Amino acid sequence: MTRQLEIAILGAAGYAGVNLVRLALSHPNIKIKALGTRRKDGEHLREIWPQFLGSPLPPLRHIDEIDYSSVDVAFSCMPHGVSAQRLSQLTSPHIIDLSADFRLDCPETYAQWYDAAHPCPDLLSTAVYGLSEFAKEYLPRSRLVACPGCYPTAVLLSLLPLVENGLIDTTRIVINALSGLSGAGRSGNNSHLFSEANESVQPYNVGHHRHVPEIEQELSKRAKKTVSISFTPHLVPMTRGELTTTVVELCSGVSVDDLQTTLSSRYDCDPFVYVLQDDACPSTDMVRGTNNCVLSAFSAGPPGQAVIIAAIDNLVKGAAGQAIQNMNLLFGFPETAGLKSAPLMP
Ligand SMILES: NC(=O)C1=CN([C@@H]2O[C@H](COP(=O)(O)OP(=O)(O)OC[C@H]3O[C@@H](n4cnc5c(N)ncnc54)[C@H](OP(=O)(O)O)[C@@H]3O)[C@@H](O)[C@H]2O)C=CC1
Numbered sequence: 001m002t003r004q005l006e007i008a009i010l011g012a013a014g015y016a017g018v019n020l021v022r023l024a025l026s027h028p029n030i031k032i033k034a035l036g037t038r039r040k041d042g043e044h045l046r047e048i049w050p051q052f053l054g055s056p057l058p059p060l061r062h063i064d065e066i067d068y069s070s071v072d073v074a075f076s077c078m079p080h081g082v083s084a085q086r087l088s089q090l091t092s093p094h095i096i097d098l099s100a101d102f103r104l105d106c107p108e109t110y111a112q113w114y115d116a117a118h119p120c121p122d123l124l125s126t127a128v129y130g131l132s133e134f135a136k137e138y139l140p141r142s143r144l145v146a147c148p149g150c151y152p153t154a155v156l157l158s159l160l161p162l163v164e165n166g167l168i169d170t171t172r173i174v175i176n177a178l179s180g181l182s183g184a185g186r187s188g189n190n191s192h193l194f195s196e197a198n199e200s201v202q203p204y205n206v207g208h209h210r211h212v213p214e215i216e217q218e219l220s221k222r223a224k225k226t227v228s229i230s231f232t233p234h235l236v237p238m239t240r241g242e243l244t245t246t247v248v249e250l251c252s253g254v255s256v257d258d259l260q261t262t263l264s265s266r267y268d269c270d271p272f273v274y275v276l277q278d279d280a281c282p283s284t285d286m287v288r289g290t291n292n293c294v295l296s297a298f299s300a301g302p303p304g305q306a307v308i309i310a311a312i313d314n315l316v317k318g319a320a321g322q323a324i325q326n327m328n329l330l331f332g333f334p335e336t337a338g339l340k341s342a343p344l345m346p
């Protein structure tokens with residue numbers, strides 16, 4: 001008999017939350033037991049998101065009013081800080097957190113970048129960093145999964161195979177990243193209003209974005225030495241999607257073809273990472289609504305330099321899709337279960 005998991009989604013009405021609900025509805029092994037909210041207790045998700053008209057869903061419940069006793073997996077799509085504080089009180093057998101709370105290994109680094117002491121530092125060492133393609137060995141035994149940030153997902157998929165194989169200079173990595181407005185969540189701020197975001201590209205948090213320590217942490221582990229990066233994010237006037245352009249210096253004797261071959265063979269058996277060939281260039285429309293990451297390495301600039309470009313949908317591979325992929329790997333379901341729905345075009 002097909003195993004059915006009862007899940008709770010906390011923060012279900014936000015952007016990441018509704019995408020998790022959307023994917024969970026068509027997952028063969030999921031029964032949505034509870035949808036958690038802070039302010040919309042008793043409302044139906046279809047009242048906020050009419051896209052769910054006709055979908056059988058329980059009403060939203062305040063996160064403190066949910067009966068967690070039969071919940072197999074609690075997903076958190078709540079903001080960082082709130083998420084760790086609430087999740088540390090749950091006894092659910094498995095927790096998958098989409099917030100930033102369990103991504104950093106060191107509580108001091110968390111305090112430095114998130115402007116608050118970590119609510120439950122003892123749990124940090126128990127979390128598996130859920131970049132699915134690099135966590136398959138660890139997910140099956142995990143209770144607590146920390147899903148990566150959206151930018152780190154695209155950047156790490158671009159770079160980890162290259163640093164593992166010693167192909168690039170780890171002291172000279174320069175990343176420019178573009179994100180659609182949904183990356184900032186429903187709450188956002190004024191710069192996400194249509195009238196202020198449209199017809200403009202806005203760099204932000206230049207030199208001090210919170211994803212810097214996360215990316216450096218994971219690159220350093222694989223490179224087995226300290227890696228530091230230059231990272232500049234930009235807000236672009238589109239709803240979904242994220243594109244990262246990473247400039248690297250090749251180690252002596254390494255060619256761009258070597259990068260491309262290494263990336264292709266590393267992801268050959270991964271169902272969601274596609275290395276494009278023949279100079280095809282990744283773009284956000286290629287991945288919209290999907291759990292895919294498309295990437296490719298190019299020769300650019302002076303000899304010895306290369307560019308790796310990657311595109312993901314921030315709300316799917318960058319959030320809800322990767323969370324489901326991690327759940328599939330944790331429970332031994334097919335990795336693609338619930339995730340191969342029809343892409344959106346144009
Ligand atoms: N947007 C993205 O591309 C990505 C987001 N993430 C992470 O996912 C999480 C959710 O992001 P996103 O969906 O974009 O954000 P939204 O602002 O769209 O949604 C946040 C949700 O959290 C709930 N919430 C807010 N404050 C509280 C609180 N104090 N207690 C309980 N619930 C609360 C809100 O509840 P309600 O409205 O019901 O009151 C809302 O449903 C964040 O941690 C974010 O960092 C990760 C990767 C990508």
Ligand SMILES: CC(=O)N[C@@H](CCC(=O)OP(=O)(O)O)C(=O)O
Nearest residue numbers: 099100149150151179180183184
């Ligand atoms: C466009 C935009 O504002 N994007 C968000 C990133 C969203 C995300 O993945 O961040 P966390 O899960 O780490 O909060 C930002 O730059 O903070």
